[in-house]
Amino acid sequence: MGKRGAGSRGRRRAQGRRRARSRRRPAGRLLLLALVLTGMTLAGGAALGYWKDTQEAEAAPETAPTPTQVLSPTPSPSPTPTPKATPKPKPKPKPKKTTVPKSGRGTFTTADSAGDEVGAGGTLRRYRVQVEDGVDISAREAAAEIQAILAHPRGWAAHGRGRFQLVSENADFVIRIATPDTADRLCLAQGLNTHGELNCETTQGVVVNLKRWMLGSPTFSGSPAEYRHLIINHEVGHEIGIRQHMGCPGAGRLAPVMMQQIKGLNGCRSNAYPYDEDGSYISGPVVP
Template structure:
């Protein structure tokens, strides 16, 4: 009986050994194919600094700022004002809405002397804006105004100095080639003042035009007398002849101040 089990036991032992060798052979190949792990960096000894460099800070790339658009070139001021003109006028073919909060409606038309290189339509648009200004007559109940091209209650004319003198002289006024006036037929604006402003006015000619229109239309609505300076450093009344001197006042182109208070002064003429 014992002899029967020797061979099977021996066979099982050989199989077991062969399997182990095969397993060892397979594992050997797998271990050889795997990459060896990298050795850890050496630890810093006492008194030594770590050799690992800190990460470099990332500097953000600055976004280029857009260049601002070039500033518009200022419109050159016209200085070659003609002394005289044709004596005939072109009427602005324009109409507008009535502006104002009270008083009777006053319709006006705008005329420009021929040949003076000023657009009648553009002048009419500018005068319309002046009369609608929040510090003007219409905004404070001193009348309503409407731009028309015909059937007007009064006319606003822009004329050369010689023509302005002639029109003003018909109303008994001496404007000496320098001044504006208001007559029974309407307002006469001296082209020199319209284009150049006044040497006594601290502001551009475009602002001085407000003073021209507000002063002469002030006469048109019934303010016949001129005013003087109310005190040093105060705003000059619009009914003051500011071109003749400010007498300590500050130049001003509007009948009312920013709080809506009427700017007045002593009656002088």
Template sequence: MGKRAAAPTSRGRSQNRRRARGGRGRSRRSPIGRLVLPTLALVTLALGGGAALAHYNAGTGPADAAAAAPTDEPTTAIPTTPAPTKPAPTRSSVAPKPKASPKPEKPKVPASGAGTFAGATSSGDPVGTGGTLRRYRVQVEDGIDLSASEAAAEIERILAHPRGWAAHGRGRFQLVTENADFVIRIATPTTADRLCLAAGLNTRGELNCETTQGVVVNLKRWLLGSPTFTGTPAEYRHLIINHEVGHEIGIRMHMTCPGQGKLAPVMMQQIKGLKGCRSNAYPYDEDGSYIEGPVVP
């Protein structure tokens, strides 16, 4: 009989067992390995904590993530009370009173002038619907601040007015520079008094007149109007020309007020008082009616 094989020892069995398990047995670690692993764990923990902290600070921490997550529940805005603010300083609510516009200064009227006259150099076409043609010249006293040409143009417009004599067949008028039928002179008060007195009329430095040579207009009335006339000096010039030219076309007598509150006739001496009438600068009313009143004896 041959010899039997010796039984393996316990040591041999354990080594074989370890080999059979594919080396899964406990291996020996070096001292360096035992130091490196804990260090890596600490670094990982530190990095992870910092990232979490940064993630929280950026507003996406757990609470913020829950708030940002979509939900099916309706959201309700919570009203907030705004912080009180100081009212802006305001000025007084009472508006300041507007300053009154300064009244235009009245033009200065010289009391006297040179006594000689310069004529307008312009002429015009006849105006009027019928009647005798009357040609007229316009002259302004030398040395006063008034253009003869401008005065002539204004008188031409007055005679052509729709409520004037020419528009209602009482005469035709034409501005000329020569061969005139009558002359309209604008003179200082002293010169006007002298020209009117030559015709036997006392104008006292205030009034206009009509003479055999033509019409004399007091510069004071031309520039300032009349204290009894409700209207501007420009409107009062219509009354001056219409009244004096009324004498030129044959209305020799003056008229007076036809009744309380009615328009004064243009042939009334309105500067001496209205006697209850309303001042008026035109021979005709707006509807074409002739404005007249009782004749002054």
């Protein structure tokens, strides 16, 4: 009894210890699991925080302004000025071609004009101006131009070789401007063949070829307007008594107004006036 009781008590104590250990194991396991989970959570949070810090650090260079951007903002570029369009040069207008009719009606209109006497010496010579009908020249305007030619400071009247006055009637001679065919007919009546190109002086007065009046001469270096001075001075020179023509006085010198310059200058320089700028008469050798 005594030994068996003692054995029973021993067994009971051993069983109680085992039960106690078994009761303590689940709690320990739960504590261990909690610790593991807590560690994982902490580790995950740290890892997540590290990942976020890393991502922000990597993105920072792209989003954060540089010191230059903050302190010195880039100025807006100045607007580029719009270049002005260069206007295209306008083409020069072609000079209007002067058309001279070869023939006309053969009748004339007298300029209804009168002027003051010009010149201070010699015989007074009254003249009237006529223009062939149908040509594009005003008789009045032609008369005014001829009056200015005869009053020129280098002309006949300015140097005592004659006095002239524009009138519309009772004239001593007439100055006619005629088409080439009409001029040829009027000149040929005096035995002068002008070939549709030349002017002439007749018993009635001066015949001016319209072609020469409008176009000038290919041998004359000046304009047609200046050549008209030569026409009038040459033919009026015959009217005041200079019957013969002159030749070139020397190479490079001015051609005399009584030289037939349209036929060639022979080394002289073309000239439309009887006198030079110093008032000296321009002459040359007499030619047939």
